[in-house]
Amino acid sequence: MEEEKRTIRAVERALDVLLVFTSGSEWGLTEIAQRVGLHKSTVHRLLATLEQRGFVVRDEATEKYRLGLRILELSAYTRADDPAVVMRGEMERLRDQLGETISLYVRDRTDRVRIQAVQSEQAVRRVAPVGARLPLTVGASSKVLLAFEAPSVRDALLSELVWPAPMDRAAYEEQLREIVAAGYATSFEEREPGAAAISAPIFARSGKLYAALSVSGPSNRLTPDVMREVAPDIIAAAKRMGTLLG
Amino acid sequence: MEEEKRTIRAVERALDVLLVFTSGSEWGLTEIAQRVGLHKSTVHRLLATLEQRGFVVRDEATEKYRLGLRILELSAYTRADDPAVVMRGEMERLRDQLGETISLYVRDRTDRVRIQAVQSEQAVRRVAPVGARLPLTVGASSKVLLAFEAPSVRDALLSELVWPAPMDRAAYEEQLREIVAAGYATSFEEREPGAAAISAPIFARSGKLYAALSVSGPSNRLTPDVMREVAPDIIAAAKRMGTLLG
DNA sequence: TACCGATGTTTCACACCGTGAAACGAATGG
DNA sequence: CCATTCGTTTCACGGTGTGAAACATCGGTA
Structure with missing residues (x-):
């Protein structure tokens, strides 16, 4: 013990x-x-x-x-935001295209941390400070950071995480498999009411999962239909951003 | 005791x-x-x-x-009251490394203003009071503050500025393009005889040009060769200082 | 293969240093 | 004017951080 x-x-x-x-x-x-x-x-x-x-x-x-x-x-010396700077251009392009807030999350132990963000310029928007730390159990980016992680790491994390009441590990793992198949994850009023998000993985050239690129906004604009529609764009942007990494 | x-x-x-x-x-x-x-x-x-x-x-x-x-x-939870204060630490480090006077300039209309400075400790040195206002037409920092500005703003400024006799706007614009490509600007006995400077842009996280970081000293120490050599260090410092901004 | 030097890791006994109760001072306001 | 809350300082005790030393792993060299 x-x-x-x-x-x-x-x-x-x-x-x-x-x-x-x-x-x-x-x-x-x-x-x-x-x-x-x-x-x-x-x-x-x-x-x-x-x-x-x-x-x-x-x-x-x-x-x-x-x-x-x-x-x-x-x-200023946390190198984590170095690649994040490079990726900023791509994120701004996506923001201009979709008009919603774009965030970049990396996993840090059993949390995720927003290492870069560009804000939507619409009146109603998600605000998102860089450096924010969020639980790895809920949200589209969390699911991406788990689903695409190496199996051994993922299993270790799934065991370690403490689940909120209504969640079931088996069902969650099934959901993760679906996400791997689809190539992206969504969340609809999952972490906070009125908010939705869609997220895709960014892989380094080595094949290692580096971060999750997410688009988030109010759930009346980011409806499930809209998210399905823009998913290919987000996946493509995430792929491009991966090539920017060593 | x-x-x-x-x-x-x-x-x-x-x-x-x-x-x-x-x-x-x-x-x-x-x-x-x-x-x-x-x-x-x-x-x-x-x-x-x-x-x-x-x-x-x-x-x-x-x-x-x-x-x-x-x-x-x-x-993310530190309240950066005054950016110039925050950046002082980084400037002192650069001063210790290079042994020359470090200045921070922001543009104010068609001038530049020194908002922060740390002095060289050598006997022969540039002296540089904080608050000093200088023309935007000459000097390495001026060129940086013009070259990296948004195109529309830059063009407006170039039209507004009154040029000293021997200068040509077309040639100047070509010089600015070279500066953007190199990522830094230099000046050698340009504004005052016996003095030289090298300057790099500081961008806020939003991508907006915030200030010019400059190293200045006597032209016999800051030779063109020396400046080329230390340019990467200055660019790196400017980048770090950019991350200190909101 | 054997050897070396340099690295990160673990063990252990001892003294010293961090600890928390308690007492103190200072400010606020009822 | 007392009661309350806050930050500060003191002090004796025992736990805890310390550094020497030994151990474990590497790569490189002969």
Whole structure:
């Protein structure tokens, strides 16, 4: 039962404190302490350390903590968005063609992360910040990132994921097989009501799954019929984007 | 004499490990250990912890460490108040690398304005006050701010500008095309004798031209050969700075 | 094949460092 | 003016992070 730990508790706690800021940008010490379940005193020392290195700063007005510029500085060195920059042109082309928001997701462990996005210019549109982290269980892109993954990896992930109540693993696996056959996945008001999405896989030249390209918008515009119609365009764009990768 | 420390050593060390990635995106364990001056064993545990939380990942091909997507996720929640402030870190790094004065120019109508600068620390150096306003007709940064602007805007500006005597608009436009192809611009004793500069464009994520990053110094140090050599570094820095923008 | 150096990984005993209870100070407002 | 909440500091204790050393794996070299 007990897994051997080779990690450092104090560091884990510090990182957990940082991660608190992914659900709100401004926090007081006591709030953070409650959230991570640690003593005020401990969190105070953690924050002092993070502040000294510039990972958090104190808002002068509110006296609360927020993330510091060191994070931004580091984010410039995450190579994950390098290919994403190259792909931006192709994504803009697709946006102009379809008029909806285009996103690029990669899998990170049991989540997916939006590494690039171009927004729809319509009045009613999905907004989608780069860097957003979403569960791998729901949404068209999640299904793509699972369905086209290597079998061994996929099975490991399916075992590891915790499923929301109404979902059944067997039925889900069947759905994934259909997605592989079709070459793309859709979701209709699956993750959030009123929203729909269609997603296709991007493979690197090596054949390895790199990302999921998704088109998302309001479900009254992105109806199942419309999605079926534009699927070939999205698959083609995803294929082109794959060739841009090493 | 001795300052009381209220920080946590293990956390400080972990953050230092993260900061190593601001001077190179790929590192091996031993390299990192040398850089931060810690024992291999210690760094190994730190990295294992950072990896568990997704702050670093191991490149499958090279087996080396790089920053993980958690950083990107956090960066989405940092409020970048003033872009010029955010970019200062990157500019300081470039200054340390090249030893010359680094400036950041944005276009304001038919002028350019220096909105940020870090000075060379050499005895003979260009001095460059922030806020300085210069004509858009001469200098490497001017050419960048024109060459990479949207065609319609560029043409309007070219018509509006009043040209100094010896310049010809047709020849200038040809020069701008070459600059777009090269990805950077240079100037050698163009605006003031004894001075040279090299400049690259900074694009926001949206693809919009935001500013020109320039390296300037005495023309005996910044020879054409030297500028050609350091151009890739400047372009890379400008690219990173672009990712810091919304 | 045997050897080497360089890499990442694991083990282990010890001291030191991180921990949380508690007490403190400061600000707010009822 | 007391009560409450927040951030800060102190301190003794024991757990926890530490680095030397040994181990494991590679590629490269002779």
